[in-house]
Amino acid sequence: MTTTLTGQSTRLAVGVTRVTAPNPSPMTGPGTNSYVVGTGPFAIIDPGVDDAAHLAALRAAAPGEIAAILITHAHPDHTGGVATLKAATGAPVLAHSAQLAGVRDEALVVDRTLTHGDTLALGEVTLEALHTPGHTADHLCFYARESRWLFAGDTVMADVTVVILPPDGSMTDYLNSLAQLAGMAIDTIAPGHGHLLDDPAATFAHITQHRLDREAQVRDVLDPTTPRSAAAIATVLYPDLDPRLQRMAAAQVQAHLIRLVELGEAAQAEDGWRRLTR
Structure with missing residues (x-):
């Protein structure tokens, strides 16, 4: 397990660096994880908050062209730094096309939409976009095919329960997304909040059972x-x-x-x- 440290750039693997944003809270845990992925060109997944030091650390972790800014979902703790990072790098912003009705970053401007199965070539890393609604209708995970890493956004979080908030969140969609991911060859989960998870099968099974147990408790009440x-x-x-x-x-x-x-x-x-x- 690799501990998350706010503001520190941590190289997790070849082509993967994490920088945790300075926004810890009961909902975000240690803060929002931003990831720099690729070996040149690079993509930044979820720039996090609009903090100068945080965004500078992200740019420093990408010693070359930043080809894309990838958004897992349009919640402000994941997207607050998008406009500043785009202005500094010129990189296009890529996200799913679904528009949220509840909590969302109303200032977010998306340059190109991604659909399930779209891929990005980032040197030795190929990222595949996976539409995983549940936490939000627009949620994407990103799967690194070569290393079998999953950049999970808020579909899976370490030590913090994923919140499903209607109207944008759907418990049925969430359980279906977990089942989809559980059927994939994933070696490591890099969540949007918290430390790496190195037993994906057990993680998906635990989360699914927890949700079903809570469902039974609600039914009983x-x-x-x-x-x-x-x-x-x-x-x-x-x-x-x-x-x-x-x-x-x-x-x-x-x-x-x-x-x-x-x-x-x-x-x-x-x-x-x-x-x-x-």
Whole structure:
């Protein structure tokens, strides 16, 4: 396990350098990981925040042409530095075409859209774009074919639970994306937050089971006759939660509730959600 250190440029492997942005928080862990990938030309995955020292470290880690700025998803903690980095390098910004309705970087300008299976040649590294909706509808992971590294964005995070927030987040899509990734030959996961994960199969299995266990808990809290709000259910499931995260927890519960409706196991009314009996 390679520890993440904010502001420090860390060479992780041939053609992979990580620089962690100075934005630690309960939601971002040590901070947002930015990656410089390739052996010339280079791509920068998720520039992170608009911090001069951070962006300078990214440019210094790419001793040659920066051919692309790649975006896993349009959340500001991943994209805040895009405009400054583009102005300094002239590199085009590449991201998925889906437009987010909730939390998003409204200032983000994308030069070219990527679809599932698109590739970029970066010297000895070939990156493949994988559309992995769930955390957000526009989410992309990037897969290095030669080394079998997965740059996972916020589909997988180390020591921090991925938040699924409607309307842009979908629990069903998230589980489908995890299943897609679990079926691939991946040796190392480089997450958007936290340290490297070197047992992808166990990681995907653990996350999937955790989500299914939480889904069962939400189902059990629901009553067939008395509707309950997502916030009320979150209070039951997360009794000791940091007050700063309570609204986020309620939204996470809502994502599970929407999935239960999709499965035909719950129904939504104006005054809350109830379990359907069979």
